Amino acid sequence: MKTDMTDGNDTVILEIKNLTKHFPIYRGFLRRIVGNVQAVNNVSFSVKSGETLGIVGESGCGKTTLARVILRAYEATSGEVLYRQNGEMINIFSLKGQELKKLRRDMQIIFQDPFSSLNPRKTVMEIIAEPLRIHGISRGQELKLRVGELLELVGLNVKHMNRYPNAFSGGQRQRIGIARALALRPKLVICDEPVSALDVSVQAQVINLLEDLQNELGLTYLFIAHDLSVVEHISDRIVVMYLGSIVEMVPAQELYKNPKHPYTEALLSAVPSIDPNTHKTRIILPGEIPNPSDPPPGCKFHTRCRYAREICSKETPKWRDMGNDHYVACHLADQLTLQGITNNL
């Protein structure tokens, strides 16, 4: 098994296999199940140690659910998630009690909303110290020192340790959230849209901080965003999701130059450009995102795809290797020439 996962120097740290998460819809007094919201559908991919894997897709496409299933905040419907611990791939869905608690040290999350993610009744010290206390790692003066180190690491003033979150701005709160996520010295950090609630100027600061931390601490990121320009900047590889499924997986550079899925093309056309000389055609997707409890047959994107043919509504497209580590799920991947972003400055 181990040999399978190792590919040259790139050690796979996390592997997701056919992961599916459905939320049942209950109705009536007896709470009968009348349907399923198919939040994540048969998703497979792997993350290499030290890389940043970006996950993009519009709101409601299952990115956050995917993150939370990986972290075991929700139980998966089917599939497995393998995580490398002490050189061995272990299925995290089989872990219980203390083993699970131990795994939590390795995998942490940075939340989207810097307001909801910090308890307004606790001081910064208490917030950052909480994971350390839960795991009984340090206490007393030593705990204070470690919290101080973490605050310094994320660029906050140690003197502000006894303040409450309401005294901080959105960007500073996000730094506190990052410090808390790093308290247990995790190997894998899932960033669930860490900058989408921030001003553009602060976004840049936080992204730079995340990059510095990655270099310093050798972190692996699973970086979720709905904004390609943010993801492109930080990611090595990018996974594009639509309605609970992966439609394209590609190295970041390649995605820009050479998108292979019509949905990716539409997303790229929405990226703002600071060069007034480039004139792009903005692709407006018709219609709404379909109801995830009743997804369309065949290719899920065919209802909104401007290239759709008959086959698209009948057959589910297969996962195709386009070379150069580029994978896509589209029937027409060979035939279409899609518009990327070729020239910027």
Added chain:
Amino acid sequence: MIDYKRRSEHIKKLYEQQNALDESIAHQMMSSEKIAFATSQWRMMWRKFIRNRIAVIGGIVILLFYLTALLANFVAPYTLKQRMTAYSLLSPQRIYFFAEGRFQPFVYGLKGSRDPKTLMRIYVPDPEKRIPIRFFIQGEPYKLMGLFPASTRLFGVEEGIVSLLGTDGQGRDMFSRIIIGSQISLTIGLVGVALSLIIGAFLGVSSGYFGGWVDNLIQRVIEIVRSFPPIPLWMALTAAIPPHWPPLRVYFTITIILSLIGWTWLARQLRGKVLALREEDFIMAARLAGASDGWIIFRHLIPATLSHIIVISTLAMPAMILAESALSFLGLGLRPPLTSWGVLLKQAQNIQVLLLYPWLMIPGFFVAISILAFNFLGDGLRDAADPYTV
């Protein structure tokens, strides 16, 4: 390719300038602002609370009531059972504070006689006989707080009688009885609220936190308990208390009965709070850091709902006091020789009392005042409980 690096370099520089500016502003207003940044929830609550004058008055009244109840035997000039048969059904006496230009409280001595037509006892003050009221006088022995033997009383007289609120048919001093009766009336509320708080908090928080069938079950039980009409339910439950039980056991049984019905309100409110809190990211963060259910409940959920628990229990106190009074008034609750405000009010059940001896209804005023005070305090606390809003 977007040159994000270059863009962010520029923004970074701009931001550093901004930060430097922020720092210098922060330095200028450090002294006052710094305090506000490090203010805890409790201090914010307290600040908001003391601005609400009526609530503060309510709080002071309640404090006084409980202090008096604690020192009841010291404050009361007579014991519960001390009978002064010569002065039965005496109306509240007038107290004079100044004698010959200096402070010397006294009452006039009384001459008793009977109305020739109605045969009602009437008392006429005798202006010749001044009875001075002495402070820290030696009276009947008692045990302070049920522990320390003592016989000093706050005030009293050496001869005759001092009766601030009149006497009852057996010549017992109403003031003393009300003060001593408050011990039961006010603590039955405390004990009852504490018990229903434990039941309500436990069931409410688990209902909201665990959800699913646990939630369903608890909510249906609440609906069943709530759909019983309270008075017939009390009657049924108290009828089940054996009449030969000692008074103290009856007292505790009644408390338990009251709290077994009273917890539903609290449980519902806490469930709602917890349902909202459960979805907050900081709860998720704690869980993903490996926190157990117990950790999350005791470190996050209970502290976050504590202010509400305090408010709800303050507002639940009047209901308990009223319930005790109502039960005892109806003869279903406490019975003599136990003395509570409800038991005292039982004497005021007929029209004769209303017309001829209205002072026997004074315990009712004490019930009303304590309930008002609790309500004002509870309202003030509720307004102060969420300092983050407004």
